[in-house]
Amino acid sequence: xxxxxxxxxxxxxxxxxxxxxxxxxxxxxxxxxxxxxxxxxxxxxxxxxxxxxxxxxxxxxxxxxxxxxxxxxxxxxxxxxxxxxxxxxxxxxxxxxxxxxxxxxxxxxxxxxxxxxxxxxxxxxxxxxxxxxxxxxxxxxxxxxxxxxxxxxxxxxxxxxxxxxxxxxxxxxxxxxxxxxxxxxxxxxxxxxxxxxxxxxxxxxxxxxxxxxxxxxxxxxxxxxxxxxxxxxxxxxxxxxxxx
Numbered sequence: 001x002x003x004x005x006x007x008x009x010x011x012x013x014x015x016x017x018x019x020x021x022x023x024x025x026x027x028x029x030x031x032x033x034x035x036x037x038x039x040x041x042x043x044x045x046x047x048x049x050x051x052x053x054x055x056x057x058x059x060x061x062x063x064x065x066x067x068x069x070x071x072x073x074x075x076x077x078x079x080x081x082x083x084x085x086x087x088x089x090x091x092x093x094x095x096x097x098x099x100x101x102x103x104x105x106x107x108x109x110x111x112x113x114x115x116x117x118x119x120x121x122x123x124x125x126x127x128x129x130x131x132x133x134x135x136x137x138x139x140x141x142x143x144x145x146x147x148x149x150x151x152x153x154x155x156x157x158x159x160x161x162x163x164x165x166x167x168x169x170x171x172x173x174x175x176x177x178x179x180x181x182x183x184x185x186x187x188x189x190x191x192x193x194x195x196x197x198x199x200x201x202x203x204x205x206x207x208x209x210x211x212x213x214x215x216x217x218x219x220x221x222x223x224x225x226x227x228x229x230x231x232x233x234x235x236x237x238x239x240x241x242x243x244x
Contacts, residue, residue: 002120002122002169002183004180004181004183005073005120005122005183006073006074007180008174008179008180008181008182008183009073009074009076009077010074010075010076011178011179011180012179013054013074013076013077013079013080014076014080016054017054017080019221019222020221021221022054022056023056024056024059024060024063024084024088025056025057025060026039026057026060026061026115027056027057027115027116028115028144028209028236028238029115029116029144029146029235029236030144030209030210030235030236030238032209032211032216033144033207033209033238038142038205038238038240039064039111039113039142041065042061042064042065042066042111043064043065043066044065044066044067045065045066045067045110045111046066046067046069046108046109046110046111047061047066047067047068047069047109047110047111047112047113048068048069048070048071048102048104048108048109048111048112048113048131048134049061049068049069049070049071049112049113049114050071050099050112050113050114050117050127050131050143051071051072051073051099051114051117051120052070052071052072052077052078052081052094052114053072053074053077053080053081053117054077054080054081054084055070055080055081055082055084055085055092055094056084057113057114057115058070058081058084058085058092058094059084059085059088059090059092061113062090062092066111068092069092069093069094069095069104069109070092070093070094070095071094071095071096071097071099071102071103072094072096072097073096073097073098073099074096075096078094078096081094082094099114099117099121099127099130099131100121100122100123100126100127100130101126101130102130102131102133102134104134105134106133106134107134107135107136107137108134108135108136109134109135109136109139110135110136110139110140111135111139111140111141111142112131112134112135112139112140112141112142113141113142113143114143114144115143115144116144116145116146117143117145118143118145118185118192119145119146119184119185119186120183120184120185121185122169122185124185124187124191124192124195125195125198125199128141128195128196128198128199128201129198129199129200131199131243132199132200132201132243135243136243137243137244138242138243139242139243140204140240140241140242140243141196141201141239141240141241141242141243142238142239142240142241143238143239144236144237144238144239145192145236145237145239146235146236146237147208147233147234147235147236147237148164148186148187148188148189148237149164149233149234150225150229150230150233150234150235151186152164153229153233155224155225155226155229156226158228158229158232164188165188166186167185167186167187167188167191168185168186169183169184169185170183170184170185170186171183172184189206189237192237192239193206196239196241200243200244201241201242201243201244202241202242202244203239203240203241204240204241204242205238205239205240206237206238206239206240207237207238207239208234208236208237208238209234209236209238210230210231210233210234210235210236211231212231212232213231214227214228214230214231215227216231217230217231
């Protein structure tokens with residue numbers, strides 16, 4: 001666990017939930033995703049959400065018939081999740097902890113799922129290994145994450161500013177008082193695939209949803225994803241894999 005990542009989420013959780021405008025649903029990062037095709041029938045399935053955040057996806061998974069357990073590194077985020085569950089009259093188990101060291105026994109879950117989490121995980125190999133450990137044989141790992149191409153381009157000029165091969169820990173300084181810096185981890189697509197394979201997964205599907213028409217895109221809650229740029233580069237990478 002990166003302590004700076006945790007500290008930032010504890011500091012910014014309220015702000016994020018107020019401004020991100022994340023609705024209950026499966027928030028892949030792109031609207032036109034066939035969730036049924038990726039997830040299948042979840043009725044009666046035991047699902048682990050890796051990085052459940054404020055619980056919006058968690059509620060959506062329960063509404064699809066799954067029994068869901070969530071884990072997140074941020075106590076503040078879990079507080080928002082618990083409040084959301086209560087508002088929907090749901091009792092859902094959540095744990096505070098790291099996705100690289102899961103507090104669950106082996107062979108418990110049918111599906112491990114998350115959206116928009118792995119950019120904050122320092123050791124993706126450990127995360128995938130833990131997911132494989134807690135999944136039953138034939139269980140699936142399905143997730144979305146920021147596409148590594150998108151962050152390399154200036155959102156205004158659309159010019160390539162950084163190297164795709166400059167991977168690892170990336171820090172954006174937050175100059176506000178008492179705000180930890182934003183830390184993310186950059187990886188190549190091949191790094192993600194290799195980490196999955198080494199953890200014992202077979203990749204079933206890899207998708208880069210998008211459209212060449214700017215009218216099909218939104219700029220995001222903070223204007224960080226200009227439609228004109230999203231029409232040129234994929235913003236989202238979605239992966240489905242099976243535990244051997």
